[in-house]
Amino acid sequence: MLIEEQLKHANCTDPFNYLGKKTNDGVTEFNVWLPGAKNVSVFEIGSGKNVGKLKRKNKTDLFSGQFKKVKEDLVYGLKIETKDTNYEVIDPYQFQDQAFHAVHYVDHAPENVYQQLGAQLLSLDVGLDKNIEVTRFAVFAPNAKAVSIIGDFNFWNGSCHPMQKTSMGYWVLIVPGLAAGQRYKYQIKDSHGNQLPHKADPVGFSAEQYPSHASIIFNQYDYKWNDAKWIEKAKSDKYRNAMSIYEVHLGSWKRPSDPKKTYLSYRDLVDELIPYVKDMGYTHIEVLPVSEFPFDGSWGYQPVGMFSPTSRFGDPNEFKFFVDQCHQNDIGVIIDWVPAHFPEDGHGLARFDGTHVYEYEDPRKGWHPDWNSCIYDFGKDTVRQFLVANALFWIEHFHIDGLRVDAVASMLYLDYSRKDGEWIPNVDGGNENYEAISFLQWMNKAVYEKFPHAMTIAEESTSFPKVSKPVFEGGLGFGFKWNMGWMHDSLHYISKDPSYRRYHHGEITFSMVYSFSESFVLPISHDEVVHGKGALLRKMPGDEWQQAANLRCYAGFMYAHPGKKLNFMGNEIGQSSEWNHDASLQWHLLDFDKHIGIQSLYRDLNSVYRTTPAMYECDHDPAGFSWIDHGNAEQSMLSLLRKSKDGKQCVVAISNFTPVPRDEFRVGVPKEGTYTLLLNSDDKKYWGSGYKVAKKVKSEALEWNNQPHSIRINMPPLATLMLLITE
Structure with a gap:
């Protein structure tokens, strides 16, 4: 097929072999493909000096001309006259070496993919007083017969900017004059010459929405960051830090x-x-x-x-x-x-x-x-x-x-x-x-x-x-x-009527069998509140008060359990309907005390977690956790101990998963002293019952739960308590 036919039908694999500037025996030949042009002439970039007029070849859109005494390093532009207008461009096909540079090192390191491929805005130093601003395109399509860049700048005409195939399967071209914000895609012909749907750039840095889904040229380097202090802080040991x-x-x-x-x-x-x-x-x-x-x-x-x-x-x-x-x-x-x-x-x-x-x-x-x-x-x-x-x-x-x-x-x-x-x-x-x-x-x-x-x-x-x-x-x-196992087991447990929880006690405790085998995050994610699974609040059994109390008790247990924490939006306000991606969260629920209370509990849980080293420093260290009593299935009671890295700070967490209050409930503790109430999920400010619980409890020299000391405390219904002692 003649090159004119290849270019006309966007089937050219190696346009650099035909287009651009080539010098032999002192004669420089220019070949440019310009659909819609009537007259074309060449001029020198910088001086503006006219080189000469090109002639249409074979009544096609290919324009050619041969001239003597042309600078070997000439950087040139084209003056183009069409039926409707006149304009100037810099010929893309004179930058073969610069275009190929994109793929010389792309396989040396993964970051070269986004540093070299896609649409890269560059400033080319071509020996003039001023650099030329260009966009370098490179895309991987190893089995294509032809690839062209299309966009608003060439009226989405695939015959205007054919790309060059390299030996590595990448297609490249530099196009001067394009700026950030311009839209583009790739027109690709498969190995049989069939045109595929126009493709967005796989390494495009910005994109338009439906219906075009076009890629957009974007300057990745013009944002000025102001977060150096955070980045340095974030280098600290994440396992020893709070993460909610x-x-x-x-x-x-x-x-x-x-x-x-x-x-x-x-x-x-x-x-x-x-x-x-x-x-x-x-x-x-x-x-x-x-x-x-x-x-x-x-x-x-x-x-x-x-x-x-x-x-x-x-x-x-x-x-x-x-x-x-x-x-x-x-x-x-x-x-x-x-x-x-x-x-x-x-x-x-x-x-x-x-x-x-x-x-x-x-x-x-x-x-x-x-x-x-x-x-x-x-x-x-x-x-x-x-x-x-x-x-x-x-x-x-x-x-x-x-x-x-x-x-x-x-x-x-x-x-x-x-x-x-x-x-x-x-x-x-x-x-x-x-x-x-x-x-x-x-x-x-x-x-x-x-x-x-x-x-x-x-x-x-x-x-x-x-x-x-x-x-x-x-x-x-x-x-x-x-920790998907913890999530599924604990949600299955908490969804049971409290009268049946005694038969499922192992579900709420089993996670500690393997809790330190991995560095776990405890998730209550979006997948648990969609597709008919219902909102977290609606998973809870009982009447309106018991549902809220179950949710608060469960949240308290989650924060006491070893592992970083994750909660999907809406959990913290007691969202009553399952998540709908087409609508907002139910923020109007915060007009009601119940939901204000749930939100206040999550806020306080985050505060206690973040400010109490015993609650997070050993999230992934078995030395920071022990059960006090995990076997009280009959009463559906759990008690556990969290310790700081240095062992000086201890938190006792107790959960009552039944609606029955437990007065003077005895719990073993590791140290003698006064235990201060950190959090009570049944507090009235959380829309709890306000069941009377002492703010401070002194230990007794009575061994209990295999601990050398013990405390007695009123356990509210469906509640989690956290108590702190520090040396």
Whole structure:
């Protein structure tokens, strides 16, 4: 096929071989492809000196000309006359070496993916008084026949800017004159020449919403951060620090009062969410996925733009501002990160160049039966590097403090949600996905080596060993793991009528059998209050008062239990209906004393937890915990002991999971002295019964519960008490 035909039909693989400037034997030839042009001439950038006029070739849009005595290092522009206007451009096809530079080192380190690929705004030094501002595009499409950049700047015409294929499978081109904020996509022809749906940039830094889903050129380096103090503070030992996480879906935490706005913006959330979280005493915000996603109903768990914060709430700099302001208010930011799967949307990664570039080709490995979505091919170096780079990207450019990795179990097991015959065993005949295990280990090592302030958290729902152990010990390398077992067992227990809890006592105590096998976070997450599961308050049995009392008692037990804490938004106000991503939380409930009381309890629990070292310093150290009495199933009573790292501070926590008060209830204690009431979930200020409980209790020299001393205290119905003694 003639080059003119290739260019006309956007089927050119190597435009640098034909277009641009080439000099042979003292004669310089210019070839430019300009659809819609009538007349074209060449001029020198800098001086403006005219080089000469080009001639149309074969009645096509290819213009050519040969000239003598042209500077070898000439940087040139084109004066173009069309039917409607005249304009000037700098020819992209004179920057071959600079375009190829993008991919020379891309496979040397994962961070090169976001430093070299995508749309990079650059200032080219080409020997003139002033550098040329350009955008360098690079995209991986190894099996494509042709790739073009399309956008508003070329009227989405795929024949205007054909890209050059490199030996590594990347396609590159530098386009001068494009600025941040301009929209673009890739027009890709598969190996047979068939045009695919226009693709968003896999490494695009910003994206537009429906219907275009276009990528947007964005300058990643123009935000000025003001959180250096926080970043340094965050390098401290997270295992010994308090961590109480408020899990938030940004789109439904609160809806704007302005009917013209669908969501609160990132800046609105700075004004409303941050003060709320600070007042409530949470240490961290965890946001459901913010990587760009097309379908609201996926809550972000079907991401397409892995390198782009969703533009639903603002641009990337506004998200940076939100994180920055969180840090300046001593609040860490964790994001849900989803490398487990991605959707089939036409503009996304699925069959990106007509082949399975990102996903496993065999549907027994590459298709998720639960979510009807694609699974990354963790065995491909390019895919592994893409994902590791993405993890690093969020921490480097958005100063994220933690990545909570979604659906880890689905990556670890080849037979996850599959029946016999629907999966392929590994080389040893087992069900472990060695490729995914290796990827997760690489990701965790890279995060902890490059960013000492950051952490990773696994949502892993099985007993896979050493999830939160270092890679050098044979672990996956996560910093923390969600304790899904505790969540399911304790919720099942607390949902029982109190009269039946004696028969399920082991469910509320079993977690301590394995509590220190991993570094656990105790989650009451969004998954527990949606899809017919009901709100946390509505899981509780009994009448209105007992439901609230059960919730308060349970919350107190959760904060007393070893492990960092996570609660989904709405739990803290006693949300009465299950979470709806299309609506705001039920903030109107705070017009009622019951819900004000529940909110006050969570606020005080966070305060007690954060200010009492015995409650957090040994969350992951068995030396900081012991049961006082875990066997009192008949009365559904539990008592436990939490100690500070130095052992000087002790907290006794007692939970009464029945509506029957226990007067003069005796509990063993480890030390002689006066025990001060830290918190009583039955207090009237929490909408409790106000059952009379002493503020201070002196110990007696009577051994009890295998402790050398004991105290007697009135235990209110459906209540958790915390008492403190300090040397």
